[in-house]
Each structure stands twice: as structure tokens, then as C-alpha cells.
Amino acid sequence: MYAMAVMNRHVCPVENWSYNESCSPDPAEQGGPKTCCTLDDVPLISKCGTYPPESCLFSLIGNMGAFMVALICFLRYGQLLEQNRHSWINTTALITGCTNAAGLVVVGNFQVDHAKSLHYIGAAVAFLAGLLFVCLHCVLFYHGATTRLDMAMAYLRTVLAVIAFITLVLSILLGQGSQELIS
Incomplete structure (x- = not known):
């Protein structure tokens, strides 16, 4: 997406660190990066996926990522059920993982320049639910640890x-x- 956005002159390249306050409009030259950048x-990731054709790729990646997250959540939930670990923590982890996937769908389908509030709400839901999912699995991993290596991995997961x-x-x-500085 980044390369497409740079080549379509929707964003500036990373190596251009001299951003100006304002620029005169660049002529519509395709095939090269912008010369005057604000x-x-x-x-930014979301900014690179704002305009077509890169917005289509951004949506595709977001939706595929959400599907994979949901799939992993259901597989992990089933794996823990098979290990006879029926608990409210496992069920809550499944719910938070699916909530994370829903947030990713919202982020991928509502671009930041066209639906800023929905995009940011989806990002907040995805990050917070994903972090809660990871924390819940730290607890589940800690309670299921049987060897010293398992316990060390539980501590490493907790630190991360x-x-x-x-x-x-x-x-x-x-x-x-x-x-506040920008406003």
C-alpha cells in the first residue's frame, strides 16, 4: 500500500523529512513521489490506505486479518476446551478476540479521511480488545503451565x-x- 500510495502521489515518501506548512499544488505528475509535502x-498506515486503488488493498488486508484473528480465536478456544479447561476466562478471551476482529473490519472498511470517527473507534476497539485477549491468554497460559519452561514462557508473555x-x-x-499541537 505504501508503494502504491507514494507512486500515486497520495502520500510523501518516508525519506522526505522536510515537511512544509503549505505547498502550492503539485502538477499531476504520475509515476514519481511528491516534491512538496505537508x-x-x-x-501513516491508515493514510496510505485512504484513496483508490490502495484503499481496496487496505480493506482486503483488514478483512483478511480480521478473518484470521477470528479463526485463531475459535481454534484456541477449542484447543483449551479439548484440554478440559472450561472457564469463564476462556469464553471471555473468545469474545474479546472476536471483538478485536470486528474492530479490524471497521478499520479496514472505513478509511480515515472519509469516516474518521468510525475509523478511530474501530482502531480503539481493535487495540483494546486485542490487548485484553493477550492478557487473558497470559492468565490461561500461566494456569496451564506444567513445566519450568512453560512457566518461563508465561512470564515472558506477561512481560510482553x-x-x-x-x-x-x-x-x-x-x-x-x-x-493539541496540530489544532
Whole structure:
């Protein structure tokens, strides 16, 4: 998507770090990157998938990813049921995983420039539900650990989940700060 967006002049290339406050409109030259870039042209993931034809690829990847997430959630749920681990945590993990998949569908099908609030709501649902899914599986893995290696993996998963949580909180806080600077 990034390469398509750069070649279609929808975003600026990553190596262009000299973004201007304003630019005169570039002539409609296809086949090359933009020469004058503003903060609206920063190649963020969602921004690269805003306009056709890359928006079609963005939607396809989002929907396929959501399908794979849901499939993995159901397989993991069934695997734990086969191990006689019937618990509310396993059921809650299934629900949060499917909620994550639903958030991914919303993100993939509502581009950021056309339905900003829906896109951001879908992203928030996907990130939060995905993080909760990972945390619940850390608990399930910890309770199912039988060897020292299993216990070490449970601790490693927990550390990685904590790092992901801290990263999510920092990105939200820093995102709010950058929104205030832009506004």
C-alpha cells in the first residue's frame, strides 16, 4: 500500500523529512513521489490506505486479518476446551478476540479521511480488545503451565503484554498531545 500510495502521489515518501506548512499544488505528475509535502502527506498506515486503488488493498488486508484473528480465536478456544479447561476466562478471551476482529473490519472498511470517527473507534476497539485477549491468554497460559519452561514462557508473555499495554497508553497520551499541537 505504501508503494502504491507514494507512486500515486497520495502520500510523501518516508525519506522526505522536510515537511512544509503549505505547498502550492503539485502538477499531476504520475509515476514519481511528491516534491512538496505537508503534515497531511505523512505516510501513516491508515493514510496510505485512504484513496483508490490502495484503499481496496487496505480493506482486503483488514478483512483478511480480521478473518484470521477470528479463526485463531475459535481454534484456541477449542484447543483449551479439548484440554478440559472450561472457564469463564476462556469464553471471555473468545469474545474479546472476536471483538478485536470486528474492530479490524471497521478499520479496514472505513478509511480515515472519509469516516474518521468510525475509523478511530474501530482502531480503539481493535487495540483494546486485542490487548485484553493477550492478557487473558497470559492468565490461561500461566494456569496451564506444567513445566519450568512453560512457566518461563508465561512470564515472558506477561512481560510482553505489559510492554504492549504501556506502549498503547503512551501512544494514546502522546497522540492527544500531538492533536493539541496540530489544532
